Amino acid sequence: MGMAVGGNGGGGGGRRRRGGRNKAVISEINVTPLVDVMLVLLIIFMVAAPMMTVGVPIDLPETQAKALNSETQPITISVKNDGEVFLQETPIPAAEIAAKLEAISTTGYNERIFVRGDATAPYGVIADVMARIQGAGFKNIGLVTQQKKDQ
Structure with a gap:
């Protein structure tokens, strides 16, 4: 009975894989x-971002005024054609406009406020909203319109 000891005789202890490949993790x-x-x-997000502008659909009147330059995002108040008033995208009663604006303004009474009124909205409602904003002490109030398209 013979037994191979050591060497490259293919014994059981030191087996290597063919080609010397070690599969390490x-x-x-x-x-x-x-x-x-x-x-x-x-x-x-690049496609969806332009669709996330002001959410209250309003048919703005057209004027020949130039576009406003705004460095920061202004507070927007919208008046729909049925007289409903929105602060940003939240409906609010007209009587609460001044208190809500004072609560959310970051620069005090110099906050930029845009009023968007539907072209068919009652003039009295838009005038009342602007009077309440001005009566609260805010100075930078802008009325938003669309530019007329040259024909």
Whole structure:
């Protein structure tokens, strides 16, 4: 009875895989799927962002006034054609306009406030809203319109 000891005789203890390939565990993070998801989200937000403007649909009157330059996002008050008043996108009673504006203004009475009135809204409601804003002490009030298209 013979027995092979040591050497390269193919014994059981020190077996190697063919070609000398060791399959070690790779501990790297694959970021390719993350980048793919981020690019898809970027495209979705780029398409959706223009649709997220002021949410109250109003048919603005057309004038020949030039566009306003606004550095910061102004507070917007909208008056629909049925006389309903909105602060940003939240409906509020006209009597609460001054108190709500004072609560949310960040620069005090110098806050920029835009009033958007529907072209068919009652003039008295728009005038009342502007009077309440001015009566509360706010100075920078703008009436928003659309520019007339040259014919």
